[in-house]
Amino acid sequence: MNTLKIGENTFELAQIIIKDLKASENIGILKCIQCGMCTSLCPAARHTDYDPREIVKRVLDKDESLITDDIIWNCFYCYTCHSVCPVNNSACEVNQILRQKAIDNGKGKPKIAPFSAYGDSFLEYGLGAIPNDFFDHLLKDYGKEWLQLKVDLEDIREELGLGPILLPEKDVNDINKILEKTGFTKRLERVRRCKDEGNSR
Amino acid sequence: MKVKGHFSRYAPKSSIDIGVFLCKCGGNISHTVDIRRLKSSIDAKVVKEFENLCSIKCQRNIRDVILEEELDRVVIVACSPITHEKTFRNHVAPLNPYLLEMANIREQCSWVHSDMDKATEKAISLTNAAIERVKYARPLDAIVRKTKKSAAVIGGGISGITAALSIAKQGIKVHIIEEKPTVGGNMIKIGKVFSPEKLAEECALCLFNPLINEAVQHKNINIITNAELKSSQRKTGNFSLLVERRPSFVKEDKCMACGNCAEVCPVDVPNEWNEKLMFRKAIYKPFPQSVPDVYTIDEENCIKCGKCQKVCTMKAIDLEMKGEIIPLNVGSVVIATGHKGFDLEKRPEYGYCRNEDVITQMELARIMGVNGPTNGKLLKPSDGKVPRRVVMVQCAGSRDEKPGGKRYCSRVCCMVALKHANFIRRYYPETEIIICYTDMRTPGMYENYFRHVQSKEIKLIRGRPGEIVKIDDTIVVRVEDTLKGEQVEIETDMVVLSEAMEPSKGTIKVAETLNVGLTEDLFVKEKHPKIRPVTTDVEGIYVCGTAQGPKDITDSVSQANAAASKVSEIMNGGLEIEPTIAVVDNYKCDICGECVKACKYKAIYMHDERISVDPIACTGCGICISKCKNKAVEVMGQTDSQIFAMIFGLLKDKKEGERRILAFVDYIGYVAADNIGINRISYPESVRIIRIPSINRLMPKHVLFAFENGADGIFLGEYPDDIMYPDIQAKVQEIRSELLRNSIDPDRLLYYKVYAPYFRGLANKLTEFDKQVSKALDKLEPVLYKASSKDL
Amino acid sequence: MKEIPDKEILLFKSCLVNVEYPGVESSTRFLFDKLGIEYIVSERQSCCTGLGHYSDLFDQFSTAALAARNFGIARELGHKNIATLCATCYAILKKSGNILNKQDHIRDSINKILDDSGVPDLKYNLEDMDSRSNIFHAVEILYNKVDEIQDLVEVDLSEIKVAAHHACHYCKVHHKDTIGNVRDPMVMETLARACGVQTVNWYDRKTNTCGNGFRQRYMNKDLSFSITAEKLMSLKENEVDILLHMCPNCQLQFDRNQKVIGESFGTEFNIICLNVSQFLALALGADPYKVVGIQTHTVPVEPILDKIKQIIHAYEV
Ligand code: SF4
């Protein structure tokens, strides 16, 4: 049994989420009527134990264990829930914010460690790229032609009349400076460290 | 800015004989105010004191003095005008009642102060102010509104018919204007109505038809079908309407409704009365019990082949018939234009447009109506078979903030679903019912009905479906069973969407034509949902039924009766209205229309190239005065001179080093201030209260005048929950910037929201403000502080 | 409907288009040129961070800072109307634009960072970008020209059946700005119909996500594939030849993974994946290899080319 103690502010977690930069203006968390419309269309809910309505409920109950619960990593960020919720709530954004909280408290870092190469590529080129960790694994699914495409890419682009992919060096430097100052570079280092630890273990 | 030329301290007539009557109020006043000193300070022709001025004897005495001394004006120095002004006004005859002024030295002086000296001084200035003000009083006559004893009811559904019958029975002529070829509205289509009393369904037509027949036969009722309101003009409390009647191409007096014509008509048209589930002809009678009982040709679809004409033995058909414009002059209008079902194309995920067997509750009502497309049999539109399962989806379009959705609860759909569920379970026990709901809303006695239907074995799934699709030949409803936390796919062969109610097109159009305000959801707005129901923001126009918001038949009928009694109130009551309203000087007016735009009470309007004021709607708030660049408007009893005189009177004997604060408050503020006195709470003697109709009446010039004449602070108080509140805020802002421009410390001005029961707050605020002003003055250079009041 | 520009457009490059389906960019340029839409491409523009952002690696603040930099570049170039090739860029830029306009303290700190990073010219001024009237998906720019497109069609496609997969991050994130009803979007079908092709307007799972789910494709492959499969099955049932896309990430999911998914379900789908620009370019007579870039596709596009060719041929004879 759970006891609701007098004087306990159960809206704290909801308030933190509402104030987060990622939350839409007027996000309707507090107005959730638990109708389940989000869940009825949620792809993750269809194939796993995950339930966006329940995520919102737990937030409203100030269930902080949610942050360390693996369940939040099931969301596809497909925004389906967000686009139909009758009170303009967004389980999708709630998940994004919860995951950031998980990353901040350490538990989430290993979850995003495999994607750190994406950050490396950004710092190196100012461009995103599929993290090379996944390359082999993808190659298996995509087939050899894909490897050939990587080899021929320059030529194909030229044939299509497209210019170079890479940014001028000065711009890459600017981007590095910016990301240094926004704190991203440090954040990435911490994630990388966690990845190395994971690998060495 | 130097205020000049608005006010001279010399009264319009050099010698006005004023009589001042003082009341001791059995000690209530005289224990705190030195009556002798007060008396000796008064400059008037007659000054008399009484023990209890409000007693019958004393009142007679006042009249005698007026006659004996041939007084021109009377000032009563006693209690609050809120309690006794009416009484005293009745007793000054033969003097005009508006030539009387009261000084409130009880609630706002003796009861709130204890220092006799200071209280007396305040009483003197309150009395002075009343004397100054009364000099500018003008005789006014009560306005008697003449309203034509006739009304128009727009819409002939259950609400319109009910309202019309009630109005007609009160001896008033009523015109019902109906856009369709028959009256009856939505109620006539729904087949059954639920009865929470009998826990059963009753026949809607059987309940409604007698009312319709009564309306048809009533000598005071004139039904105009096929008609639309084209325009409306307000004229001294009446409305001139133009109604356009479309040609029906069938002569009403000749047609016997034999139906021969429809048999030969080659054109098939989806029958809207049956929710387009079947066809009718271009010449048709919407349903067997239509009123009037005649055939009509729908112009849009008729190909003018003339076949019907040939078979009509009555020669009733005239394909050349022209429409007509009917002018109506009525004293009141009732809007009963009803609702329509939600457009389900806005929720394509429910597949309403893709799947024949996904229908609305209204369509289900028609399918189950004995006079409907299947003669009352529950059959699927796709294959004419009885469904094995019917899934109902609640809140389709309602309680939904997403674009296209309706934020509100449509109020009837839970009961409609239960009604249909009960009906189906009774006659088709093999058919299962599942209702997907978020909340079942069955308030009051309706809960009994809900339980009753539950006992008939209906399955309830708590969840709002996200999608309805067809897989092979089965319809699948995707929903989360939120009580289990499980995604469910419900297989079914029929789905009924409980569609939201939304305002009908006619509602929106009629509101526009009549210049009546709508809510955010486009229903007709009531003046105040709690205490002014069925009253729209245009005086003389009322609303009832679903045109005002989603509701069931029970509520529509009570609203209709309420609207009818409002109509009869203005027609049978012979209204006498206080003359303290806006008056337009048509010589000065250049009909720019600014006042019309400003007045949210819609009391001032343009008619025949003139600005007119509706005396019932006008509250005398005075916003129009500030908007009129030509100074063509005045509010009677609140003229500039009266306001200036009052300010002048309250300040004229101000002493060196004394602080005076003028508090301008509206009616509610004044009542709250009286309550402070009644509860014997105190506030500083510096405060002197002036009653105004609204802060909107004030203009910067009044406030500047007060400062120039020695006011130290100005307090503005008004009840904020009024439609004019935004204008009040703007006004306060305007006054504040004017002060800045004149280098007057804005700390010496305060705006406060007053509420009648929260008089303690007002007392505290006045006390606080007194301190704030004192602090602001300390900062001031002495030169500015002693503003001169000499050269006016 | 919102107002859609046809000039001063910065065509916003996409990382996945760059390396996976470069034909999307060349096709879009081909169409823009044909339709007289005035646009530029900038080599200085960085990526939007989208893939990293939605893998939770990037924080919102850094994403907004990089968006501010890109907005600054667009402004400097006098091409303030952004047209993206990717739905994620579209959603990310709109969100960043809203933050920069509405959250004063965030805008101030980002501007300080741009200043300190030696790019003061790129600082963001309030209301520089209006998320609704400056940021578009390239498909919207084309949608605005649907009548002109209709007049330029050069081949007969009436035998082909297409369906559309409207990207979630176009439709659902900023759903109030989406053209048409997000619950049954029709932008791509409308464009396709203008080329005389048959469209399947509704199919089960039409508004489903592609299943990529950012991290899910890499970390929970089975989960990801079961969702992609749902849609592929429904498309197969509807006998769809081509699935139209507006986002390289979705296209990647359906094109590159189609074979493996089919194998695990013991079936072959053979549903060709084309970005709507690629499809329109083909309809307007563009070269399949030199403009449309079909050589980078995994599900071969050639079978459809044969159909088109035949038709033209029949025409000429
Ligand atoms: S988040 Fe929205 S859709 Fe989901 S349960 Fe709450 S109110 Fe319903």
Ligand code: SF4
């Ligand atoms: S965004 Fe996440 S929670 Fe929302 S529907 Fe998609 S997968 Fe489910």
Ligand code: SF4
């Ligand atoms: S503002 Fe004055 S001048 Fe203008 S219409 Fe009103 S009364 Fe007439």
